[in-house]
Amino acid sequence: MAVKLIANYAKRLGLPGYSSHQFSVSVETELHDVTDIAGESQRLYESLQKAVDDQMQQTGFVPPDGYGMNGNGNGHGNGNRPQNGDAGISEKQLDLISRIVRENNANKAEIENMAVQMFGGGVRTLNRMQASNLIDELFEKYPRRNGNGNDRSTYQRQPARA
Amino acid sequence: MNVSPTNETITVPPGDGGRSIDDLIASVSASRLTAFLQCRLRFYFRYLLGLAKPKSPALHVGSSVHAVLKYWNRSRWRSEEPGLRQLHDIYSQSWAREQEGEPVQWEGEEDEEKKAGWRLLETYFRESPIKPDEKPEAVEVTVEANLASHGLPRLVGIIDLVRPGGRIVDFKTTGKTPDPEQVAHLTDFQTTGYAILYREAVGKTESAIELHHLVKTKNPKLVVTALGPATETQQTRLFRAMESYVAGLRRQDWVPSPGLQCASCEFFAECRHGRGIN
Numbered sequence: 001m002a003v004k005l006i007a008n009y010a011k012r013l014g015l016p017g018y019s020s021h022q023f024s025v026s027v028e029t030e031l032h033d034v035t036d037i038a039g040e041s042q043r044l045y046e047s048l049q050k051a052v053d054d055q056m057q058q059t060g061f062v063p064p065d066g067y068g069m070n071g072n073g074n075g076h077g078n079g080n081r082p083q084n085g086d087a088g089i090s091e092k093q094l095d096l097i098s099r100i101v102r103e104n105n106a107n108k109a110e111i112e113n114m115a116v117q118m119f120g121g122g123v124r125t126l127n128r129m130q131a132s133n134l135i136d137e138l139f140e141k142y143p144r145r146n147g148n149g150n151d152r153s154t155y156q157r158q159p160a161r162a
Numbered sequence: 163m164n165v166s167p168t169n170e171t172i173t174v175p176p177g178d179g180g181r182s183i184d185d186l187i188a189s190v191s192a193s194r195l196t197a198f199l200q201c202r203l204r205f206y207f208r209y210l211l212g213l214a215k216p217k218s219p220a221l222h223v224g225s226s227v228h229a230v231l232k233y234w235n236r237s238r239w240r241s242e243e244p245g246l247r248q249l250h251d252i253y254s255q256s257w258a259r260e261q262e263g264e265p266v267q268w269e270g271e272e273d274e275e276k277k278a279g280w281r282l283l284e285t286y287f288r289e290s291p292i293k294p295d296e297k298p299e300a301v302e303v304t305v306e307a308n309l310a311s312h313g314l315p316r317l318v319g320i321i322d323l324v325r326p327g328g329r330i331v332d333f334k335t336t337g338k339t340p341d342p343e344q345v346a347h348l349t350d351f352q353t354t355g356y357a358i359l360y361r362e363a364v365g366k367t368e369s370a371i372e373l374h375h376l377v378k379t380k381n382p383k384l385v386v387t388a389l390g391p392a393t394e395t396q397q398t399r400l401f402r403a404m405e406s407y408v409a410g411l412r413r414q415d416w417v418p419s420p421g422l423q424c425a426s427c428e429f430f431a432e433c434r435h436g437r438g439i440n
Contacts, residue, residue: 014402087365118239118297129324129363133303137236 003031005040009048013056021059025051089124089131096135097123104142111138179212183411186210189306189316190407192355192400198407199351203418207429210416215428216267222260223279224335227376228302228322229256230283231333235292235301235323243294246284253280278378282335285382286374292325299324299364307362314404319359328369330356335376342387345373354400357392367391 010024025048031040101108114137115123119130126134186194186209198205207213230253237244244252257276266272306318323331332352346353353371360368368391375385409415424430 014398087363117241119299120297127364129300129303129305129321129360132305132363133300136303 003034005029005031005037005044007041007044007048009045009052011052011056021056023052023055087127087129089126090128093128093131093135094123097131097138100135100138100142106138106142114138114141179214180210181212183210183414187315187408187411189318190404191318192352195355195400195403195407196351198410199403200423201419201427202410202416203433204427204429206416207432213429213432217261217264218428219266219268219271219275220335220337222257222266223275223282223378225260226253226256226276227279227282227335228333229253229260231286231322232302234287235298238294238297239301241295246287249283249287250280253283278382279335281382282376282378286376286384289384290374291386296326299326299328303363305359305363307359309401309404312401314401315408317355317358317404319355321356321359324360324368325372328360328364328366329372330360330368330370331372331374332356333374333376335378337378339377339379339383340373340375340385340387345375345387346389349373350396351400351403353389354392354396358397358400 006026006028008024008026010022012020012022014020027044027048029040029044031037033040097111100106101111111134112122115121115126115130115134118134118137119126123131123134194205194209197208230249233252234244234249257279268275300321301323303321303324304318305321306316308316310316321330322333325331330353332349353373356371357368370391371389373387373389375387377383377385418433424433427433
């Protein structure tokens with residue numbers, strides 16, 4: 001009966017920009033001399049390691065500094081894209097502010113003034129962080145009223161998400 | 163329930179107040195990440211089982227002090243300058259409110275602790291580098307970053323204050339005067355996390371990260387440690403830690419990390435008596 005020796009060598013190396021690459025090679029060979037398992041293993045290990053190392057020197061695409069951050073086009077894919085540039089107030093944040101206004105019969109001009117007082121610009125000029133803070137203020141200004149459940153648990157909180 | 167350190171065959175349902183592994187993997191804050199890296203068994207008790215423990219006096223003081231600082235920072239948006247009496251009222255209200263739902267393990271020292279917390283605030287208002295007319299960019303703002311493109315959980319956090327020009331500020335209460343070098347190291351994940359969150363939500367790089375330590379010594383003092391913007395290396399290290407967090411949770415790795423930190427661990431008894439460990 002043939003005795004088989006199965007060997008696998010895998011390596012993973014870190015690369016800049018929070019990336020890494022990995023490669024593995026597997027072989028299955030028939031062992032002719034069952035008394036020399038150690039020797040055959042050593043030969044296979046050296047051979048596989050060299051094969052993997054040779055290939056891994058080709059790193060392929062390596063992300064540049066800042067890749068994947070600040071909305072540089074890598075696609076965050078959460079369906080929450082802002083309309084005023086990559087970090088502008090998101091549609092969901094705008095929707096939430098509109099809902100608070102609507103359900104509390106709030107004065108839109110007053111909310112615009114709040115945004116100006118806090119951040120020096122109107123609602124649509126805010127970035128996501130400022131919009132999140134404005135929403136916090138609106139929650140405080142229009143707290144829960146008995147019966148209509150007008151609180152944070154009613155409104156789905158929209159933090160400054162990317 | 164029994165949990166072994168390798169724990170290959172046991173599934174862990176959320177306990178009372180606990181959370182599921184899927185939930186914990188979906189998003190992570192720097193503080194939860196740090197909790198996991200410090201001791202996985204403690205993390206398991208706290209987050210998976212949701213074991214409730216009385217709040218420590220130090221944590222309660224910190225929460226109440228934070229509430230006053232939040233009020234003070236927000237008042238500058240409205241161009242208001244609250245007086246000490248008004249701020250003390252806010253402090254007292256917060257002190258009472260913060261322990262309504264979460265009892266504190268007082269050992270007869272509540273009054274002393276309350277006074278000590280207020281002295282910290284008085285010191286801060288006297289020595290703060292923040293001018294009364296300085297408008298914040300943000301105050302205690304909830305932010306999150308979707309890192310799915312990196313194969314990582316959503317990073318979430320609350321930034322205490324952003325000063326003009328993108329200076330991120332984190333307030334800390336402590337009983338010991340911080341060493342700048344040590345503090346930079348110990349808060350590395352937290353400050354880097356804030357930097358990532360800020361960049362994602364604002365679209366530009368922070369100019370600095372300031373740690374405002376309110377030091378609860380006999381004579382309270384304020385120590386401000388200013389750090390530069392987070393570097394690429396710090397960011398990579400945080401991402402690696404998040405990767406380790408996900409992998410550890412997926413394989414239900416709850417090995418304890420016995421060490422000096424056990425002396426102040428709220429789950430010392432459970433750990434010592436083997437609860438949760440085969």
